[in-house]
Amino acid sequence: MHHIQYGTKQITFSVAEKKRKSIAVEVHPDTSVQIKAPLDCSIDTIKKVVSKRSRWIITQQKYFEQFLPETPKREYVIGETHKYLGRNYLLKIINSQENKVKIQGSYLVVFTTKSTAEEVKHLMTEWYYKRASKIFEKMYEEAYRKFIQYKIQKPELQIKRMKKRWGSYTSSGKIVINPELIKVSSACIEYVIIHELCHLIERNHSKKFYNLLENIAPDWKHWKLKLEKI
Known part of the structure; x- marks a missing residue:
């Protein structure tokens, strides 16, 4: 993935090389x-074009955002369903002298000294991370x-929340993975990690990139489709 700055906004984009x-x-x-x-085409030339089209890009993104499905609002109450590694768990809240979160059977149990929705959310967010x-x-x-x-040097792995990305390979050479992925299946997580590692060899989404991805993860299309439906 590549980025440019437009005012206070960052525009992230992928590049597909074509004839x-x-x-x-x-x-x-x-x-x-x-x-x-x-x-x-060089990446500098591409960034100049993206920069010129920045206003149009942001306008289009705002237009499409109104059609995106809204994420159900979480209330962090007993009986609410939460995901972990692709499975659904029922939330159980227990008053306790210590704060901790653990999986018990089909329940995601939050032990807390202060059972407010805000505190439960904080403990769960910390646990997920x-x-x-x-x-x-x-x-x-x-x-x-x-x-x-392929004899590539292993880049640093960073866990960081991103609004619209599951993963990214940064210009500074880091692989960034969204902690929200902990809620999907292990196979989906593996696909995202492999996808980003492929960028160490093929920076853009060219035919060579997808051939490499196919070689490393033959079923990648299946898991990509799963993620797109989330």
Whole structure:
């Protein structure tokens, strides 16, 4: 993924290299931005085009945002359903002398000294982040081993919340994964990690990139579709 700054807004976009003569800017219904560029086009040239089209891009994103499904508002009350690694769990809140969160059978149990919705939300958010950090690190190590033959240096893994991205490979050489992924299946998480690792070899979404992705994760399209339906 690539980024440019437009005022206070950051525009994130992917690049697909094609056999074409001009650069095309596309804003998709999910508000993602894709640039179709000639095979020999430099990223600096692409960024200049994106910069010129920034106002139009943001206008299109705002238009599509009104059609995006709203995430159900969480109330953090007993009996509410919450996801963890692709499974649904019923929320159970127990007054306790200590604060902790754990999985017990089909329940996600929050032990808390202060059972307000705000406190329960805080404890769950913290727990999700800690679980994501631990599990993603292990999965990252396993995914990286699939790339040993390519002799790439393992980049730093960063867990960071992003509004519209599951993962990103930054210009500073870090792989960033959204902790919200801890709520989906392990297979979906693995797909995102492998997708970002592929960018170490093929920076843009070119045919070579997808051939590489297909080689490492033959069923990637299935898991990509699963994520798109969330």
